[in-house]
Amino acid sequence: MKKIATRDVYGRTLVELGRENQDIVVLDADLAKSTKTIEFGKEFPHRFFDMGIAEQNLMGTAAGLAVAGKIPFVSTFAIFATGRAFEQVRNTVVYPGLSVKIAATHAGITVGEDGGSHQSIEDIALMRVLPGMRVVVPADAEETAQAIRTAAASPGPFYIRLGRAGVPQIYDSSYRFELGKASVLRQGEDAAVLACGVLVAPALQAAEILFNQGVRVTVINISTIKPLDVKAVVEAARQTRAMVTAEEHSVIGGLGSAVAEVLGEHYPVPLERLGVADTFGESGSPEELLEKYGLTVAGIIAKVERVIARKKTMFFKQS
Secondary structure, X not given: OOOEEHHHHHHHHHHHHHHHOOOEEEEEOOOHHXXXXXXXXXXXXXXXXXXXXXXXXXXXXXXXXXXXXXXXXXXOEHHHHHHHOHHHHHHHHHOOOOOOEEEEEOEOHHHOOOOOOOOEOOHHHHHHOOOOOEEEOOOOXXXXXXXXXXXXXXXXXXXXXXXXXEEOOOOOOOOOOOOOOXXXXXXXOOEEEEEOHHHHHHHHHHHHHHHHOOOOEEEEEOXXXXXXXXXXXXXXXXXXXXXXXXXXXXXXXXXXXXXXXXXXXXXXXXXXXXXXXXXXXXXXXXXXXXXXXOOOHHHHHHHHHHHHHHHHOOOOOOO
């Protein structure tokens, strides 16, 4: 199956939105070729602003445009959007609740050869903690296009996490993305795998392998990290009583942490979190890095087997 990078879909969708809405403006930080905002800049040069390598100013200018009634999409690499400009995102964009849409590309270790300095594995945690910030991690091309359109049509700030590497198609045009709603891709009673971004496709592959071994696994795409679909998480916990999270992010502060919070407050069950351990990335191809850090089909299967074994040693009181 052909793989498509979510950043490529972002670039195309911006152009479509620009044709439909004169208030759409786009800002970048000297990375337009990489973030794919260059396509918008070519068609709408008077609505495209290259702010140079000045991410704090990038966010401040976007805030000003939002106050003026525009709908700014702001792009740069995830490490710079969330790290270098965190204070401006917090105080200039999110604190006043402005409709700035931060669509950051090159997130996670699949940035590849750029190495640990450019592989943002903390961005979900940084954005998730901000009051009122919506955090979305699309799983494929179709979901990316719909999430971008949802952000454009919704008031308030968004953080949309996009990747450099291609990902397989999961959805077709019949899919309907809904902010704050999880997407159940497969049902099973033995365990549930809750994944986001590039690990949704491997989660489905792992579930198929396990099915052939007699293990039934629910697979849920949690594309909206915030607001999290609490109902879907609790329902999966009640049905399977064994949970695995899978993400291309640190195990600290991301999807795994969000799910752990929900389970701790609503329905405690064994949980295994798959992600980057408490470490930085390094240089290598996306495939090599995913293998090194265990973010693979085999890694998901190992977590499922471990959580099922834990479930069998515990007793649960029906609520």
